[in-house]
Amino acid sequence: MAGLPGESGPVGLTLALGRLRALGAKGLRVALPIAGHPLGLSGPPEFNAHALDAGEAVIATGAALGLVPEVSAAGPEGDQHVEVVWRCQGVREAPPADVPSLSEAERELAEALREATEVLSRLNVAGSGPAAEAALEAYRARAERGREVLAPGYPPRAIRVLELAQRVGALVDIAYTAGGDGREHGGAVSASEIAARAEALRPVERTSRRAQVAAYNAYVEERERGGA
Template identity: 80%
Template structure:
């Protein structure tokens, strides 16, 4: 979770565009971020891939009133509503966007080219993203909490993650962990816009906390691009214990991210209701 999911950017800035709060050019710029190009394949009425500007306009014409995020993981179909074909593709990508009112979902497929290895600047890697548009079931998404629930769960999860890292002698250990921590702090201090216009302040607060918890988890159990563990050297049994201890914390952080990204749609539906 050191990187913002592409589905989060698409949903957040797509929602701002649908609400008339940003221009199409501004929305597409934020959605693409450092990627070279994004295209959408499989949109009804379009014989081939189209750009994001046309795709978002087409979704609006097809009845889309908002975009929700799904961040599923094995055994946890978070944010999904079916059918099985769409769920399977989203599970493989570990993310998806669901268009409320249009019964369509978007799953990203990422293509990278360029130099590989540790220390390669992101700008030197050419990234193209194809969003596959598929039909979805018009049903409540799985296991998505309210913002209030997510905030309470996150506060406890952050305490648990900190305790686990301290107990396992992970936090801040080794140069890879230090580099990851510094990268996260630099992003936080850069004053980046966490969510698009139209989101309530509580959603911004929840997403920031979820990303902080996610960063701690990545540092604790992930390997760096050079193949070295972020955490302290441990045995296989200790690594398994670490993963088991952090798994529920990671699930909480993902649930909170989904709640934050979906907050503008939830709030709009409450107003209409």
């Protein structure tokens, strides 16, 4: 981790977490922002911009600090490895943007799953083409391998919400990838059909990301409500 107050250079994760605790951090929250939807962020604009570029961030509540991953490849060609450095910056202590409660997320997801299925049928994404079938099988395999989607201690509802959010997200991914005819964007054959599909799926994808953030942050929320 780089840029941590009180440290002159990058430090390892164990030391970084201890330092954050000493600086007053009470918990870590996930943010999954995209352009036009700063999900889980609270500012300032400079931090939000870096988080949007990365597509993710972690907020240390109680310490007014945020962490954004910087990913780079290192090593000679043919023997490269990926390095991730979490860069620490100051953030605004304010409620995170657009994060629902678990109960809200669960209700929204049930509707989003119905909408996603309807959209795929209406826009001719049958889900029976080779690429769609392969994507669905890959999702099922990942689900079976990772039945424990959250660490011990999370409320059961958070696990249900995250599993359903991942299922909705997988349906959206399938709709955007190659369909049975080998083309991208599912079964869309014209620019207008591709645009219609994107417009119809955008709110579904948004609901999925909101629910994932709610699930990941449920442990911190529960601890804060309990006064821990």
